Amino acid sequence: MSRKAQMFIVTMLFLVGLIFTVQQLLFQYSALDLSSPFRQNDIYLLENMKNAVNRTIKSTPDCPDFSQKMDELDSFMRSMGPKEGYALSIDYTLNCTHWNNPPPSDPPLNITMHIAGKGLDTYSRLAMYHR
Numbered sequence: 080m081s082r083k084a085q086m087f088i089v090t091m092l093f094l095v096g097l098i099f100t101v102q103q104l105l106f107q108y109s110a111l112d113l114s115s116p117f118r119q120n121d122i123y124l125l126e127n128m129k130n131a132v133n134r135t136i137k138s139t140p141d142c143p144d145f146s147q148k149m150d151e152l153d154s155f156m157r158s159m160g161p162k163e164g165y166a167l168s169i170d171y172t173l174n175c176t177h178w179n180n181p182p183p184s185d186p187p188l189n190i191t192m193h194i195a196g197k198g199l200d201t202y203s204r205l206a207m208y209h210r
Contacts, residue, residue, distance in 0.1 A: 121194050121199045121201040122201075124165075124167070124194050124199075125192055125194065125201065125203045128156065128167070128169065128192055129192075129203070129205060131152060131156075132149070132152065132169075132188075132190060132205075132207060133207060135148050135149070135152060136187075136188060136207055136208075136209055137209070139209075142173065142175035142178040142187065142209075143175070145173070145188075145209075146173055146175075149169075149171060149173065149188075152169070153168075153169045153171075156168075156169060164196055165194055165195060165196030165199060166193075166194070166195045166196050167192075167193070167194050168192070168193045169190060169191075169192055170190070170191045170192075170193075171188060171189065171190045171191070172188070172189045173187060173188050174187050174188075175187065178209050179209060179210065180208065180209075180210075181208065181210050182208055182210075186206035186207055186208050187207075187208065187209055188205075188206070188207040188208075189204070189205070189206055189207075190203075190204065190205045190206075190207065191203070191204050192204075192205070
């Protein structure tokens, strides 16, 4: 094989390797994080908080235990907010005498949730039942 043919093959292998490397680098920058807009959406955050409280109240048999779990959930939510760039608070009133009330009777739990930050300032009020 001639010297020109050898150089041609070496050059083509180098160019293919270079193009492949550049392509892989560009793929890293063009990857989409489809969950990012939802994490910054106040409705998404409120729904997640509501679902967490709902699962907690339904899985707790006694009202005093639930009060302790709500305090833990509130401190967890408050600690997660600053990491994501927003302030999150849960203010609640718990009436254990209404613990086993079915809807539409008075609920045992009334919650006000507030999310602020990253252009968000949203309040939500919920009434939740143990049943």
